[in-house]
Amino acid sequence: MAVSTSPADLSAALVLQPVAALDWLVILPVAWCIGIGAVLMMVRHKGFLQPLIAVAALAVLVGLDAVLLWHVAQSGPVTMVMGRWLPPFGIAFTVDLTGALFALTAAVVALVGAIAAIDDINASGRRYGFYPFLMLLMAGVSGAFLTGDIFNLYVWFEVLLISSFGLLVLGSEREQIDGAVKYGFLNLVATTLFLIATGYLYGIFGTLNMADIARKAPDLRDTAPLVTLTGFYILAFAMKAAAFPVNFWLPASYHTPRIVVSALFAGLLTKVGIYALIRVSVMLFPFEREQLSLVIAVVAVLTMLTGALGSLAQTDTRRLLGYLVISGIGAMLAGIAIGGADAIGGAIFYALHSMLVMTALYLAAGLAARLGGGFSLINLGGLYRDHPLFTALSLMLFFAVSGLPPFSGFWPKVMLVKSALDSGAGWLAGALLLAGFLTMIATGRVFLLAYWRPAQEGSATGQAVLPPMALLPLLVLTTLSVLIGLFPETLLALIKSAALTLDEPSAYLNSVFPAGSAP
Amino acid sequence: MEPVFAVLTGIFLSFAVYLLLSKFIIRMLLGVAILGNAVNLLIFTSGRIMREVPPVIGAGLDVPAGPTANPLPQALILTAIVISFSFFAFLLVLSWRAYSGLGTDNTDAMRVAEPDDVQPPPLGY
Amino acid sequence: MKSLILRTAAPPIVGVMLLFSVFVLLRGHNEPGGGFIGGLIAVAALSIYGIAFGVETVRRAIVFHPLAISGAGLLLATLSGLVSMVFHVPFMSGLWAYPVILGQEVPLSSVMTFDIGVYLVVVGAVTSIALSLEERGED
Numbered sequence: 001m002a003v004s005t006s007p008a009d010l011s012a013a014l015v016l017q018p019v020a021a022l023d024w025l026v027i028l029p030v031a032w033c034i035g036i037g038a039v040l041m042m043v044r045h046k047g048f049l050q051p052l053i054a055v056a057a058l059a060v061l062v063g064l065d066a067v068l069l070w071h072v073a074q075s076g077p078v079t080m081v082m083g084r085w086l087p088p089f090g091i092a093f094t095v096d097l098t099g100a101l102f103a104l105t106a107a108v109v110a111l112v113g114a115i116a117a118i119d120d121i122n123a124s125g126r127r128y129g130f131y132p133f134l135m136l137l138m139a140g141v142s143g144a145f146l147t148g149d150i151f152n153l154y155v156w157f158e159v160l161l162i163s164s165f166g167l168l169v170l171g172s173e174r175e176q177i178d179g180a181v182k183y184g185f186l187n188l189v190a191t192t193l194f195l196i197a198t199g200y201l202y203g204i205f206g207t208l209n210m211a212d213i214a215r216k217a218p219d220l221r222d223t224a225p226l227v228t229l230t231g232f233y234i235l236a237f238a239m240k241a242a243a244f245p246v247n248f249w250l251p252a253s254y255h256t257p258r259i260v261v262s263a264l265f266a267g268l269l270t271k272v273g274i275y276a277l278i279r280v281s282v283m284l285f286p287f288e289r290e291q292l293s294l295v296i297a298v299v300a301v302l303t304m305l306t307g308a309l310g311s312l313a314q315t316d317t318r319r320l321l322g323y324l325v326i327s328g329i330g331a332m333l334a335g336i337a338i339g340g341a342d343a344i345g346g347a348i349f350y351a352l353h354s355m356l357v358m359t360a361l362y363l364a365a366g367l368a369a370r371l372g373g374g375f376s377l378i379n380l381g382g383l384y385r386d387h388p389l390f391t392a393l394s395l396m397l398f399f400a401v402s403g404l405p406p407f408s409g410f411w412p413k414v415m416l417v418k419s420a421l422d423s424g425a426g427w428l429a430g431a432l433l434l435a436g437f438l439t440m441i442a443t444g445r446v447f448l449l450a451y452w453r454p455a456q457e458g459s460a461t462g463q464a465v466l467p468p469m470a471l472l473p474l475l476v477l478t479t480l481s482v483l484i485g486l487f488p489e490t491l492l493a494l495i496k497s498a499a500l501t502l503d504e505p506s507a508y509l510n511s512v513f514p515a516g517s518a519p
Numbered sequence: 520m521e522p523v524f525a526v527l528t529g530i531f532l533s534f535a536v537y538l539l540l541s542k543f544i545i546r547m548l549l550g551v552a553i554l555g556n557a558v559n560l561l562i563f564t565s566g567r568i569m570r571e572v573p574p575v576i577g578a579g580l581d582v583p584a585g586p587t588a589n590p591l592p593q594a595l596i597l598t599a600i601v602i603s604f605s606f607f608a609f610l611l612v613l614s615w616r617a618y619s620g621l622g623t624d625n626t627d628a629m630r631v632a633e634p635d636d637v638q639p640p641p642l643g644y
Numbered sequence: 645m646k647s648l649i650l651r652t653a654a655p656p657i658v659g660v661m662l663l664f665s666v667f668v669l670l671r672g673h674n675e676p677g678g679g680f681i682g683g684l685i686a687v688a689a690l691s692i693y694g695i696a697f698g699v700e701t702v703r704r705a706i707v708f709h710p711l712a713i714s715g716a717g718l719l720l721a722t723l724s725g726l727v728s729m730v731f732h733v734p735f736m737s738g739l740w741a742y743p744v745i746l747g748q749e750v751p752l753s754s755v756m757t758f759d760i761g762v763y764l765v766v767v768g769a770v771t772s773i774a775l776s777l778e779e780r781g782e783d
Contacts, residue, residue, distance in 0.1 A: 151595060151598075155598060155602070162605060162606070162609070165613075169613070172620075174621060175631050176632075177613065177620050177631075178617065178629050178632040178633075181613060181614065181626070182632075184609070184610055184613060185547055185551070188551060189554075192554055192555070192558055195599060196558055196561060198562075199558065199561045199562040199565050199595075200561075200565060202562065202565050202591075202595070203565025203566070252632060252633055253632065255632070313639065314640065315637055315638060315640045316637070377641065378640065381644075448644075449640065449644065453644045
């Protein structure tokens with residue numbers, strides 16, 4: 001078999017050098033997830049095989065993403081184009097440190113989720129296709145983090161959205177259908193907004209490659225309505241990320257599916273929106289982001305406060321956590337609003353922390369429900385007395401999500417507050433601290449009522465003993481949170497250089513268009 | 520031609536938004552279908568419209584014989600059509616399930632996941 | 645549906661449509677056509693078969709579960725992209741082979757296997773939706 005040779009001279013349009021083996025890491029996470037998802041679809045009825053394959057495959061995915069992160073940290077952004085066509089003609093996958101960090105964290109979260117699902121998803125859930133949907137969801141998430149083409153980003157958004165539909169209605173309870181209707185319609189509007197913005201972008205730029213857009217934006221700034229375009233993108237991604245006032249799909253749906261599904265959604269979906277927002281507003285349109293920064297800051301404050309206040313008002317622990325997810329999104333938006341490498345680094349760090357901790361919190365709520373017999377704070381009680389280890393882990397997570405040292409939530413909060421004060425936005429720093437304080441009250445109350453208070457008379461009780469395996473996912477995520485909190489130096493260095501690459505994307509551009517190539 | 524298409528896109532979009540603002544799922548579904556078409560038309564228009572031949576390379580040639588229409592928006596629209604089609608199919612089945620399971624297609628009456636009468640959490644113990 | 649006309653006419657129509665869907669699939673390489681539209685034609689054929697003889701008959705006729713067919717197609721498409729790794733060219737590059745079978749040169753390519761994958765994905769996924777909707781209509 002030979003690579004086709006064509007009479008027409010295409011050497012200016014094709015990749016002719018052989019591709020280095022390490023460059024394949026750019027595409028492998030996505031191809032791997034799709035391939036394994038396909039295999040799992042074919043063996044859908046082998047209920048016992050499904051979790052084995054999925055957990056092994058996700059462990060490999062963590063490995064792939066870790067090596068990818070190492071490779072990118074060593075040698076800068078890496079690019080691979082589809083089908084030998086040089087960018088901007090071919091669809092490019094370009095990975096910089098930001099994408100690699102997000103992809104690795106997402107893979108860790110998915111692996112932990114798959115392990116937790118062994119317990120939580122029963123035989124009919126497996127037959128319905130939990131694991132294939134999970135793998136396809138991961139393909140969408142990884143693709144969104146690794147792609148370098150804005151239309152391709154849209155396609156990965158849709159892949160993950162359709163898989164998330166499948167996961168959301170898994171079990172087909174009436175609540176799930178109700179939640180899925182709201183989730184489905186509002187997310188459809190969000191992705192359609194994204195598509196509309198991309199249509200305009202293509203009309204203005206005539207290209208969809210992100211590096212090409214970043215390169216051409218300075219010349220078009222005077223003639224094209226780029227601020228409007230950026231506003232469109234910010235609206236679309238803010239809706240995906242559940243920022244106030246377009247956040248209402250999240251508390252309407254996140255508490256309805258199986259708890260593992262809620263945990264995965266809380267860890268993965270909104271953070272993809274934040275990643276896309278960072279990518280587009282910071283790397284592609286930094287000047288326009290500056291123009292809109294006050295709007296983003298106001299939205300950020302409102303998101304933080306509605307999230308925190310909403311969580312104070314909830315009785316159902318899952319809905320309470322849903323509002324905490326929203327509050328965290330506000331903190332990340334604050335970083336984007338401030339701008340500059342430090343604040344963006346803070347937003348990235350907060351997103352990574354939130355992926356780990358929110359997943360863990362949902363899993364903890366699931367375990368609390370198994371032990372205490374429900375999700376309602378009115379009935380829960382007495383967990384501390386019977387399950388001290390579980391209580392300790394939960395308390396650590398409550399501290400982490402409130403941003404207290406020595407857990408992973410502390411450092412991003414410090415970075416964000418410091419950069420807010422440096423940029424003279426004291427009110428933003430105040431809102432960040434206030435949101436943290438309110439979060440602490442909300443989670444503290446959960447701790448008092450569900451764990452510390454004696455068991456309630458006459459309320460339903462769950463199983464008395466927890467199998468040690470069930471604590472493993474929680475233990476892994478909490479350990480990661482503590483380790484990040486105690487030894488943040490390596491991660492901080494990576495995040496700093498990731499934020500610098502976003503702020504000054506010449507390395508990214510060089511990776512797509514090597515110096516000296518035709519414009 | 521572009522202004523005509525722009526106006527047409529605007530009409531489609533306003534119909535879609537009007538229908539999506541309804542509280543009945545079936546109208547929202549119609550809105551979704553129109554919204555998808557509006558966006559496709561938008562992408563088509565933003566790729567510049569011209570009266571040229573389709574971008575198909577003839578037999579025995581390596582490059583198109585003359586100028587052709589821009590193939591990229593067509594590829595984008597094809598992708599968008601496939602995605603909005605699958606979305607529509609999913610939402611259709613979901614709405615049917617919602618109607619038969621919840622007994623209503625009025626979103627105001629769909630309060631199963633978010634009941635009205637939840638007690639606030641206890642203030643102390 | 646208990647219509648004698650439909651039951652008599654369905655088998656030849658379905659056969660021709662399935663054949664046509666494969667024709668459209670293979671034609672799609674250099675001319676309009678391809679896996680997606682070919683797959684939709686095949687689904688239309690299977691739906692007609694289902695309307696005439698019932699959903700169970702279709703499920704028996706296609707042997708595998710529709711979603712398993714989808715999975716096989718997805719796997720085939722992914723592998724067609726990954727073959728490039730062996731030849732040190734980027735993901736999804738078109739690779740060609742021209743074996744001579746019975747004195748006739750037959751061009752084969754990874755593009756074609758990808759398209760067959762798309763065909764199977766569409767057949768599986770849309771058939772699964774169509775059959776479950778038809779099943780609802782029956783009861």
